[in-house]
Structures are given as structure tokens and as C-alpha cells.
Amino acid sequence: MSAPITFSSTSAAFFAGAKTALTSVFMLVLAGTYIGIGALTHDFGLSSWWLAISTVLVWAAPAQVILITTVTTGAALFEIALAVTLSGVRLFPMVVALMPVLRGPTTRLRDLLLPTHFTAVSMWVESLRLLPAIENQWRIPFCNGLSAGYMATATVFGFVGFYLAAGLPPLLAGGLLFLTPMSFLMSTARNARMMVDKLGLVLGLVIGPLLTVLDVGLDLMWTGLIGGTLAYLVHRIREAAR
Amino acid sequence: MNAVLTELWPYFLMVLVGYLPNEIWRAFGLVLARGLNEDSEVVVWSRAVATAILAGVIAKLVLFPTGALGAIPLSVRIISSVVGFVVFLAAKRSVSAGVLAGEAALLIGGFLFVP
Numbered sequence: 001m002s003a004p005i006t007f008s009s010t011s012a013a014f015f016a017g018a019k020t021a022l023t024s025v026f027m028l029v030l031a032g033t034y035i036g037i038g039a040l041t042h043d044f045g046l047s048s049w050w051l052a053i054s055t056v057l058v059w060a061a062p063a064q065v066i067l068i069t070t071v072t073t074g075a076a077l078f079e080i081a082l083a084v085t086l087s088g089v090r091l092f093p094m095v096v097a098l099m100p101v102l103r104g105p106t107t108r109l110r111d112l113l114l115p116t117h118f119t120a121v122s123m124w125v126e127s128l129r130l131l132p133a134i135e136n137q138w139r140i141p142f143c144n145g146l147s148a149g150y151m152a153t154a155t156v157f158g159f160v161g162f163y164l165a166a167g168l169p170p171l172l173a174g175g176l177l178f179l180t181p182m183s184f185l186m187s188t189a190r191n192a193r194m195m196v197d198k199l200g201l202v203l204g205l206v207i208g209p210l211l212t213v214l215d216v217g218l219d220l221m222w223t224g225l226i227g228g229t230l231a232y233l234v235h236r237i238r239e240a241a242r
Numbered sequence: 243m244n245a246v247l248t249e250l251w252p253y254f255l256m257v258l259v260g261y262l263p264n265e266i267w268r269a270f271g272l273v274l275a276r277g278l279n280e281d282s283e284v285v286v287w288s289r290a291v292a293t294a295i296l297a298g299v300i301a302k303l304v305l306f307p308t309g310a311l312g313a314i315p316l317s318v319r320i321i322s323s324v325v326g327f328v329v330f331l332a333a334k335r336s337v338s339a340g341v342l343a344g345e346a347a348l349l350i351g352g353f354l355f356v357p
Contacts, residue, residue, distance in 0.1 A: 095271025204297025
């Protein structure tokens, strides 16, 4: 095993993290996703600054898409909050898994606040891959640099998508709006390693539109509860049969 | 005063029904980091629920879009999604390859079939 990677200062570790972010494959996926979200924001009549602030504060593309597509359409606030919170549940196990990697013998709770807020699929995958090779004391600044790089990318491309959607001919603007469902579909499918997740994905794709057509209230919440619970029950039955 | 309120309302909503309900899971994770592991039953169930919600959002964006995407025929949107997904699978689950293929299919289909 090779010696752990070390840095001369906190800022050197931070910038190494940021550089890693800007050259990683997630940079392209994030750029595409946030161009799409920018176009979506324009489409739903929200402002580009609203999107930029939501990227920094919410920092979760699924929650942002739910927020953008419901907040101006008069959906019940309770339903929006519920859909957002259910979409955010995945952050919980991510933070739980990431903290032991970041925490060293002298780490204070407040040092972990920023990485906690930064936790999202992109930085999580890359952090778990890269941090173990880095010397313990530099992991938090490296992780913060990595995350800041991703967040800056997302924010900038949100503006790009917003203003492209405002100025492009309809067909190309339609193409931009198509980026969000496409990148979400693929990245969700890629993250679905277990059968229960794959089943949840398929059931959600079917039940979501069905409830919309049937004009059921709180359709996203029911899609999640029905589709997710069915997938989970199938998973339990299969486990029990083994 | 009313104009200011109207302008600030979306930001207020962002914090109230976007930031807070999302951030709470990160905060829980930090506080309870030692309690649960990724394979515990509650975590498996909630991840399935979250995945289904996300899938619902995806399907609605493709089937009932607003604005410019709605001008492209439904059949083109569905076929393009399938094309994108098949290429994604064929290209060893490459997100970029799948997205690019889906986009190409949509633009070609839209160009040919938009009235």
C-alpha cells in the first residue's frame, strides 16, 4: 500500500479538491443536469437568482426539481415539503457513511458542518473513492474543495441553462428541458444497485403518471409510498424465500 | 410593501418547503452517524420510497411537460427516452452516453415531426 497523500497547507488541500472536481466525470453530468434545471426554472417563471440561491442552500437536484415544478403551480405547501423531504431521505445514510471517513482524532463537530451540508450524490461518490488515500488531517479541506467545485459548476450552469432557454428556438429549448428527466433517469438507474431500488424506479415511473391521469391529490407522495413500499415488500418476500 | 412581499414569496417558500425539509436529513445524519448502517431496514425502505418519488417526477416531466418540451409530440418524447435508456445500458451504464443519445433522438424526432 502506498503512503497517504499529504498537503502543505489547508488551502493546498482545498484547491486540490476543487481541481479534482473540475476534471472529474461528474462535472459533465452536473453541467448537463443544471443546464436542464436552469431551463426548467425559466419555464416555470422563477428567477435565475432564485435558482442560484436554491443550488447553494438546497444542493440536491431532485429536491430542486420537485420545488421548481410545484412551487408556482399552487400545490399544497404540505405536499411540497413532504415530497422534498422524502426525496432527501437518501442524504441521511450518505452522511452517516461519510462522517467516519472524515472524522479524525482531533476533529470538532463544527468542522463537520460544511461537509454535512455539501453531502450530495456527486461529492459523496467521489469522496468515498478518494478520501481514504489522503492523510487524515487533510480530508476535510479536500472534501470541502471538491464540493465547492461541484457547487460552483452547478450554479454557473444553472445560469447558462436559464438564459439559453430564454433565447433559444423552441425545439432546442425543448431539448434543454429534456435534459432533466434524462439525466435523472440514468443517474437514478445507475445508483440503483439493489433489486429493491430498481423496482422502486420502475414502479414510480408507472404509478406517477397513472395517479396524475386519475387526478389524485398529493400524487407524488402516494407514488413514493405505494411504489416504494411495494418494492420493499417484494424485497422482503424474496429475502425470506432465500 | 405588497410588491416586495410578492417578490420575496418564492424565496420564503424555498427555505420553508425546500431547504428545511431537505437539510433535516443531513442534520440527522450528522447527529446519528453512529446509530444506523446503510443496510438497515428503515434505510432500505426510505431509499425505495425516495427512488419511486424521483421516478414519478421523471415520468411526469416526460409525459406531461410544460412549455417548449410540450410542443414536441408525445411519441417522440417516449421513444427518445427509450433510446436514451437502451444506449445507457449498452454503454455499460454511462450516464453521459445515455443522455446524449436521448437528446439526439429527441432533436431529430422533433425536427422531423414538429408541425
